[in-house]
Amino acid sequence: MKLTEIPVDGIPYDHLRIEKIPVTPAFAPRDPELLPASSRVLVVNPDRICMPIGAMWAVLGIHRAIPFVQGAQGCTTYARYTFSRIFKEPATIATASFHEDAAVFGGRMNLVEGLRNLVVRYWPEVIGVVTTCSSEIMGDDMTSFIGEARMKLQAEIGPERTEQIAIVPINTPSFAGSHVEGYDRAAKAFVQSLATDRDAPTNRVNIIPGLFYPGDIREIKHILQEMGIESTVLFDISDTLDAPLEPPQSIPYYPPGGTHVAEIKGMANAAATFALQLDAGGSGARYLERKFGVPAVVGPVPVGVVATDTLLQNLGKATGCATSPALRAERGRLVDAMADTFHHTMMKRVAVFGDPDYVSGITRFVCELGMTPVAVSAGTESKNFAAAVETVFSEYQSLFLDPPKVFNGSDLFEFEEYLKTLPRLDLIIGNSKGVDIARELEVPIVRAGFPIYDRFGYQKRPIVGYRGAELFLYEIANAVLDHRYPDDRTQQL
Amino acid sequence: MPFVDLKCNEKIPERGKHIYVHDPENSVIPACNVKTIPGDMTERGCAFAGARGVIGGPIADIIAMVHAPVGCAWFTWGTRRHLSDLYPWATPTRLANSAFNRRYCAVTDMQEKDVVFGGMKKLKQSCVEAFRLFPEARGMIIFTTCTTGLIGDDVQGVARQVEKEVGKLVFTAESPGCSGVSQSKGHHDFNTQFYRQVKALRQRRPELKMREEDKTDYDICLIGDYNMDWDLQVIKPLFEKIGVRIVAVFSGNERIENLVKMIDVRLNVVHCQRSAEYIAHMIQDGFNTPFTRVSLYGIEQTAEALRKTAAHFGLEERAEKVIAGEIARVEKAMAFYREKLAGKRIAIYVGGPRVWHWIRLMEELGMEVIAGACTFAHEDDYEKINARSKPGVLVIDSPNEFELEEMLITLKPDLFLAGLKEKYLGRKMGIPTVNSHSYEKGPYAGFAGMVNFARDIYQGIYAPVWRFQDGIPEMPQREGED
Numbered sequence: 001m002k003l004t005e006i007p008v009d010g011i012p013y014d015h016l017r018i019e020k021i022p023v024t025p026a027f028a029p030r031d032p033e034l035l036p037a038s039s040r041v042l043v044v045n046p047d048r049i050c051m052p053i054g055a056m057w058a059v060l061g062i063h064r065a066i067p068f069v070q071g072a073q074g075c076t077t078y079a080r081y082t083f084s085r086i087f088k089e090p091a092t093i094a095t096a097s098f099h100e101d102a103a104v105f106g107g108r109m110n111l112v113e114g115l116r117n118l119v120v121r122y123w124p125e126v127i128g129v130v131t132t133c134s135s136e137i138m139g140d141d142m143t144s145f146i147g148e149a150r151m152k153l154q155a156e157i158g159p160e161r162t163e164q165i166a167i168v169p170i171n172t173p174s175f176a177g178s179h180v181e182g183y184d185r186a187a188k189a190f191v192q193s194l195a196t197d198r199d200a201p202t203n204r205v206n207i208i209p210g211l212f213y214p215g216d217i218r219e220i221k222h223i224l225q226e227m228g229i230e231s232t233v234l235f236d237i238s239d240t241l242d243a244p245l246e247p248p249q250s251i252p253y254y255p256p257g258g259t260h261v262a263e264i265k266g267m268a269n270a271a272a273t274f275a276l277q278l279d280a281g282g283s284g285a286r287y288l289e290r291k292f293g294v295p296a297v298v299g300p301v302p303v304g305v306v307a308t309d310t311l312l313q314n315l316g317k318a319t320g321c322a323t324s325p326a327l328r329a330e331r332g333r334l335v336d337a338m339a340d341t342f343h344h345t346m347m348k349r350v351a352v353f354g355d356p357d358y359v360s361g362i363t364r365f366v367c368e369l370g371m372t373p374v375a376v377s378a379g380t381e382s383k384n385f386a387a388a389v390e391t392v393f394s395e396y397q398s399l400f401l402d403p404p405k406v407f408n409g410s411d412l413f414e415f416e417e418y419l420k421t422l423p424r425l426d427l428i429i430g431n432s433k434g435v436d437i438a439r440e441l442e443v444p445i446v447r448a449g450f451p452i453y454d455r456f457g458y459q460k461r462p463i464v465g466y467r468g469a470e471l472f473l474y475e476i477a478n479a480v481l482d483h484r485y486p487d488d489r490t491q492q493l
Numbered sequence: 494m495p496f497v498d499l500k501c502n503e504k505i506p507e508r509g510k511h512i513y514v515h516d517p518e519n520s521v522i523p524a525c526n527v528k529t530i531p532g533d534m535t536e537r538g539c540a541f542a543g544a545r546g547v548i549g550g551p552i553a554d555i556i557a558m559v560h561a562p563v564g565c566a567w568f569t570w571g572t573r574r575h576l577s578d579l580y581p582w583a584t585p586t587r588l589a590n591s592a593f594n595r596r597y598c599a600v601t602d603m604q605e606k607d608v609v610f611g612g613m614k615k616l617k618q619s620c621v622e623a624f625r626l627f628p629e630a631r632g633m634i635i636f637t638t639c640t641t642g643l644i645g646d647d648v649q650g651v652a653r654q655v656e657k658e659v660g661k662l663v664f665t666a667e668s669p670g671c672s673g674v675s676q677s678k679g680h681h682d683f684n685t686q687f688y689r690q691v692k693a694l695r696q697r698r699p700e701l702k703m704r705e706e707d708k709t710d711y712d713i714c715l716i717g718d719y720n721m722d723w724d725l726q727v728i729k730p731l732f733e734k735i736g737v738r739i740v741a742v743f744s745g746n747e748r749i750e751n752l753v754k755m756i757d758v759r760l761n762v763v764h765c766q767r768s769a770e771y772i773a774h775m776i777q778d779g780f781n782t783p784f785t786r787v788s789l790y791g792i793e794q795t796a797e798a799l800r801k802t803a804a805h806f807g808l809e810e811r812a813e814k815v816i817a818g819e820i821a822r823v824e825k826a827m828a829f830y831r832e833k834l835a836g837k838r839i840a841i842y843v844g845g846p847r848v849w850h851w852i853r854l855m856e857e858l859g860m861e862v863i864a865g866a867c868t869f870a871h872e873d874d875y876e877k878i879n880a881r882s883k884p885g886v887l888v889i890d891s892p893n894e895f896e897l898e899e900m901l902i903t904l905k906p907d908l909f910l911a912g913l914k915e916k917y918l919g920r921k922m923g924i925p926t927v928n929s930h931s932y933e934k935g936p937y938a939g940f941a942g943m944v945n946f947a948r949d950i951y952q953g954i955y956a957p958v959w960r961f962q963d964g965i966p967e968m969p970q971r972e973g974e975d
């Protein structure tokens with residue numbers, strides 16, 4: 001720092017003059033034998049988090065609901081931190097605060113006391129009890145603990161008020177699956193405990209959006225509204241995790257919106273359940289089908305033209321409702337945009353990574369754009385993903401000279417090292433964990449999927465539906481232009 | 494009694510002994526560093542976060558091997574802004590985009606069968622593989638978490654085996670999340686375990702000590718600074734200019750081999766006295782190396798820190814010159830912010846020490862701290878808070894979210910200095926916030942950093958957005974559906 005005077009606006013980063021020091025004198029390739037994740041036990045740069053955070057995400061989409069995490073504080077606090085990083089919103093999540101004694105004697109007292117303390121101060125309408133690795137290892141018997149907590153509450157606040165609070169246990173030991181499965185288990189747990197009767201069938205549909213963002217959920221609601229379909233969106237984070245700033249704010253903070261318990265109760269009466277992501281939410285849909293005969297429509301992930309068409313067709317079949325002129329115009333605009341842009345998207349070599357459903361949905365869309373996926377990677381292993389990308393690739397065979405490389409359940413380290421061996425790559429699409437890779441390879445990254453924390457606004461821009469696809473397309477095309485045409489050749493596009 | 498019962502705590506009266514209004518005539522220390530009340534919506538993290546995130550994470554050239562299911566590791570991957578200048582190669586011609594300590598996340602990814610049969614074999618193999626994949630690493634620290642703590646893997650044994658096999662330094666930091674009441678336990682565990690292991694290592698391999706001919710009479714170690722947003726880039730030159738040599742920083746942007754030499758210095762200068770004073774004590778007890786406590790935030794306190802350090806080495810004159818020069822550099826900017834910020838009322842919620850580090854700093858800017866809350870402070874932190882506070886300051890130990898909300902709504906501070914989670918809560922109430930853990934746009938330490946801090950505070954308070962928070966003016970409103 002050679003500044004003789006510190007300006008009023010402080011020291012900008014570039015004035016700090018941090019010189020990068022190489023950790024070794026020269027580049028040495030990584031041990032090729034250990035690059036495939038399957039050839040080592042070590043995981044480097046996982047593209048998945050643990051089950052509880054998926055379940056917490058789900059609970060946060062319910063009206064006046066609070067997740068209660070049965071474990072030590074970190075599993076909760078880290079998750080709250082992650083939600084705040086992504087959504088730039090508060091995330092109210094309670095923890096059982098396991099300390100050493102709980103690790104020895106089990107978490108019974110923590111749950112019983114904890115639920116009581118939570119209820120008498122916050123008066124939530126719903127509590128999703130989310131377990132963690134530690135409570136599962138200790139073998140906490142959640143059903144009996146919750147029963148005991150209910151009895152304690154009855155004694156203190158009376159049976160009636162206790163009755164009004166729905167407490168839903170969700171078993172989420174992280175060593176058995178990722179955040180995707182956590183969400184999936186939450187979906188099943190909620191319908192299983194709350195949607196208990198098919199007593200008055202309706203023409204409503206259930207939507208289980210999966211780990212889609214507020215912007216995506218709003219887009220889906222827009223489609224439903226245009227078609228005149230009434231719906232229950234289970235785990236509707238579109239308001240709870242995107243709340244307006246309009247004080248005075250009453251305390252304790254509850255965000256507006258979220259799915260109401262009464263709506264969840266009615267889910268067994270629906271005409272169909274649509275799980276937009278197969279691995280995150282599909283179990284909830286299938287449960288309702290098995291138990292009450294509510295048809296389950298699981299996937300395809302509605303990103304791009306054909307998948308959105310399919311969604312609309314399926315919605316129409318389930319309800320007898322038709323598309324609207326507005327929706328048809330949106331589709332037309334998307335197709336028009338594709339016609340306007342294909343000279344800049346076709347044959348561009350793209351790599352896609354993230355949660356399985358995001359990747360399979362996006363992969364189909366980039367193929368529709370005429371791009372060439374060279375590598376796709378699902379951070380959580382998934383059969384649905386494998387099948388979905390295989391179908392897409394066979395439909396779009398003409399785009400490929402070599403078959404694209406598919407990573408299923410691998411880590412980002414393997415993925416990145418693979419990308420580094422490619423002769424050419426034009427674009428990466430994925431979450432914030434891929435930014436380093438993109439910068440190092442000097443290719444642009446379009447952010448999509450979970451999680452995105454290093455920029456603003458991505459949780460609000462949809463990629464689903466016709467309008468979402470159109471916005472997404474512009475981002476993709478402009479990223480290519482920014483990167484490949486730094487000069488004035490873009491004066492005519 | 495200075496203790497107060499908040500309205501939100503009617504049903505958990507035990508919280509009363511954690512909350513007081515400071516009265517110099519009747520000064521009290523709240524219940525602190527005790528168990529969290531389950532379900533109280535605590536903001537506390539886990540011990541592992543203290544060990545891995547706070548102290549282990551900033552070390553520049555080691556592999557942080559998290560022996561756990563994937564989550565605990567993912568959450569600590571590149572999150573805290575403890576920056577470093579040591580970069581791996583990305584391609585033959587380019588260095589990586591993020592420094593080595595934040596670029597990779599190494600985890601044993603414990604699965605169900607490992608939980609049942611034990612994870613030691615997996616850990617051992619993971620460590621060996623990690624050294625093969627990252628030969629640039631100078632060492633490794635193995636961290637345990639609740640899962641591996643509960644199943645009782647002997648990680649120290651594994652560490653010894655790996656060290657033998659690979660020939661690199663391997664440390665362990667066993668501080669499972671549930672082993673303590675807050676992050677603070679992890680700080681403590683890391684300090685004691687690391688000190689013990691460094692001492693043993695120096696016995697085993699004396700060549701790792703600093704050679705006599707390399708020592709100078711002006712060697713210090715800066716303890717308890719983690720290089721948040723490059724704080725060290727403004728702090729280190731100050732010490733160098735007064736004529737002392739920083740041999741090691743515990744642990745911001747430090748190389749593991751320098752940390753082994755911590756014990757060879759003449760003086761330890763302790764910045765964060767909550768997370769790292771332990772090791773300074775142990776070095777003092779074991780090797781008679783004195784330590785001094787400093788604060789490196791704010792103009793006066795930074796000056797004082799330099800004076801204290803200089804006095805130890807007879808470098809007072811040089812220190813005065815440096816201080817005068819530095820103050821002149823920031824004077825114009827500081828004058829601007831003092832005028833803008835005078836009279837503003839501040840609430841601070843941080844881990845612990847920053848509450849007392851920052852009381853005087855706020856006063857330098859003409860502001861007044863009206864409330865202070867700490868996640869994991871101990872008695873000595875509250876003593877320091879009491880010594881620096883004006884009468885009437887509300888102090889909360891280990892606040893839960895509801896208490897913070899009540900504090901904000903009743904005191905209506907002009908600014909809330911808080912962590913990331915709470916900052917969004919404050920904003921929903923229309924109260925400006927500044928991220929005080931990882932900073933908005935640091936560095937905040939030292940003289941130059943103080944200007945950045947003042948700037949971010951100013952931006953917080955004066956952002957035009959706050960004018961628009963009351964909705965559409967004079968407009969009839971239709972009631973909503975919700």
Ligand code: SF4
Nearest residue numbers: 050075133174564565
């Ligand atoms: S992996 Fe398990 S123990 Fe770790 S944060 Fe997730 S739930 Fe907690």
Ligand code: SF4
Nearest residue numbers: 072074075539639670
């Ligand atoms: S499992 Fe334990 S160590 Fe891991 S995040 Fe949770 S509390 Fe922390």
